[in-house]
Amino acid sequence: MTALSRREMLRASLLSGAGLFVAFHIPRKARAAAQPPAKPLPDPNAFVRVAPDGSVTVLLAHSEMGQGIWTGLAMLIAEELDCNWSKIRVEHAPASPVYAHPAFGIQMTGGSTTTWSEFDRYRQAGAMARAMLVRAAAAQWKTDPKKLRTENGFVLRGSDKLSYGELAVAAQAQTPPKSVKLKDRKEWKIIGKPTRRLDSPEKITGKAQFGMDVRLPGVRTALVARSPVFGGKVKSFDASKAKGVKGVEQVVQVPSGVAVVASNFWSAKLGRDALTVDWDPGPGATLDSAALVKSYRETARTKGTVAAEKGDAETALSKASKRVVAEYDVPYLAHATMEPLNATVKLEGDRCEIWTGTQFQTMDQLTAGRIAGIPPQNVSIHTQFLGGGFGRRATPSSDFVAEAVQVAKAAGVPVKVMWTREDDIQGGFYRPLFLHRIEAGLDDKGLPSAWKHTIVGQSILTGTPFEKMMVKNGIDETSIEGIVDSPYFETVPARLVTVHSPRSPVTVLWWRSVGNTHTAFAMESMIDELAWAAGRDPLEFRTAMLADHPRHRRALQTAAEKAGWGKPPPAGRARGLAVHESFGSIIAEVAEVSVDDQKEIHVHKVSCAVDCGTALNPLGIEAQVQGAVAFGLSAVLHSELTLKEGRVEQSNFHDYQVLRLPDMPTVTVQIIESDAKMGGIGEPATAPISAAVANAVYALTKKRLRSLPLRFA
Secondary structure, eight states: OOOOOHHHHHHHHHHHTSOOHHHHOOOHHHHTTTSOOOOOOOOHHHHEEEOTTSOEEEEESSOOSSSSHHHHHHHHHHHHHTOOGGGEEEEEOOSOGGGOOTTTSSOOOOTTOHHHHHHHHHHHHHHHHHHHHHHHHHHHHTSOGGGOEEETTEEEETTEEEEHHHHHHHHHTSOOOSOOOOOOGGGOSSTTSOOOOSSHHHHHHTOOOBGGGOOOTTOEEEEEEEOSSTTOEEEEEEOHHHHTSTTEEEEEEETTEEEEEESSHHHHHHHHHHOEEEEEOGGGGGOOHHHHHHHHHHHHTSOOEEEEEESOHHHHHHHOSEEEEEEEEEOBBOOOOSSOOEEEEEEETTEEEEEEOOSOHHHHHHHHHHHHTSOGGGEEEEEOBOSOOTTTTOOTTOHHHHHHHHHHHHHTSOEEEEOOHHHHHHHSOBBOOEEEEEEEEEOTTSSEEEEEEEEEEOOSSTTSTTHHHHEETTEEHHHHTTTTTOGGGGGOSEEEEEEEOOOOSSOBOOOTTTTHHHHHHHHHHHHHHHHHHTTOOHHHHHHHHTTTOHHHHHHHHHHHHHHTTTSOOSTTEEEEEEEEEETTEEEEEEEEEEEOTTOOEEEEEEEEEEEOSSOSOHHHHHHHHHHHHHHHHHHHHTOOBOEETTEESOOSTTTSOOOOGGGOOEEEEEEOOOOSOOOOOSSGGGSTHHHHHHHHHHHHHSOOOOBSSOOOO
């Protein structure tokens, strides 16, 4: 993938008025080029405020959606500021160019990039604020700043001390330093130490404000009736019954459908139920999951667009001592965030105010400004806590924010547009359905000698404004990540990877760990199948193939050791393992499973080993890995979206099942000390859990399950 400059990416965004893919997800090959370039020091006043009461407020350039950056970024500033941790406060920053992602030039959150991208900038802001406080104290004491030191929120001179609160006003008048020296790793007192989350008390007590909690005087509630079929359009509608519902004030048509505007949610809901809409379903009305999978299987037997090739895979396969052929498929998946989508919009003159939980502030500004007919800088976005994102709140079209602006404009009143969970599950954006067909051969030494791999699945970029830039020769990088750059391939002398990207009206999007959700399942399942075909231990087979990749080997061996690999598991159980690199981090997982008399799979334990480079907050990393495993297990054991006659058959958690508390395994997390470049942590652990469980099921039952969710029937 060609690396793009920030100028090029911003230009594309401004011209399209849509989202920005590279800002959300970074393929492994492009990651090095995406590291924050050398830039002038930040304006410390934009990132940290010290008040006369001694409190220190950190402004969060990114969105907190459960991943822990509310605490992590504050730790970076507190480390260099030498402040009292109990005095730290955090706020979401407003949407502004000063908070643009250091690597990509727009304000956004995603792709497991926040911590590594902000590691320098937030420390610099803390160090600069500290220097200004020291200079303010030096001026008051009429001494050389170099003779002063700081500790726990005080500037010290011998036995004399001044609190940061006492110095706050004077420090504000100081000119920010042109350079700062950051602490050496051995001097860190906060970074690398397990630290409890700052946002937990607010969330436990209910004080935390999510988008759904926004209440403003005069704001009406709106629900939109959208097409039940992907790509459908309104032909006509009858609002007479809807307007007869008490509390309903208006019914207006918008590009996405018909909006019912009411004084409260329930009136809007009943009004929408009473609408009569005549839909033009379009070609999406024939979509059927079973037919799609069947067509994907047929397509996978043909050669697609070449994504990677070395040697002659066909000839090598014909000469292999053993040959293994397998097809792996995964269904459409919803993001199923606990907080349904919502956005509150107030249009007044040439101003637009938006209150929402979003991952794409800059893109939402651009889109809202275009719809409202005002400059983007006149759009204010008040970022709330996000009740889950997983990519859903970062759409290229800013769909739910754009819709709210359109409703506010059409209705002429401030509105809060709310989605029910049924709305999003049946008409949102999804992880695409994918099918992988792999033919692999072993030589007479039991090592892979040939690999032919065909991938079939929708591109999440095709049809977006970024297709021309980021889909090269018909290949979407996210469809093949984790395969073409797999370390296993380096030991396979003949290999061929091709891709088919069929188009469909179904709206698709990145989903936690993006393409790795299906590529890790296919790769690690096939590696396991080859190990069994060669009569070798799955751990030993992998470590042999990864001889030149010590980080992968160490992660595998650590997870295996902690899981008791090589020792008999409890009766009726078996273990399976997998390792995968994504977002710059390496995660190895060993799952211990059983299968009951009803052929239901139970995951009892998951042992994880994590190499993410510098570990900012070990407690936060542990929580993210555990959460990612739980999120992944939903897709492994339960979740799937199916289409029939163009409609999604599932609607809520009763039929789109996610992991429940009784199903949650014990998840242990071992963080491996590493001097590697810092990677992400919010998404990587989701990827390998599917293969780890499937491989354990095979070890226990000798039945290979190749479709997610894993089922025996």
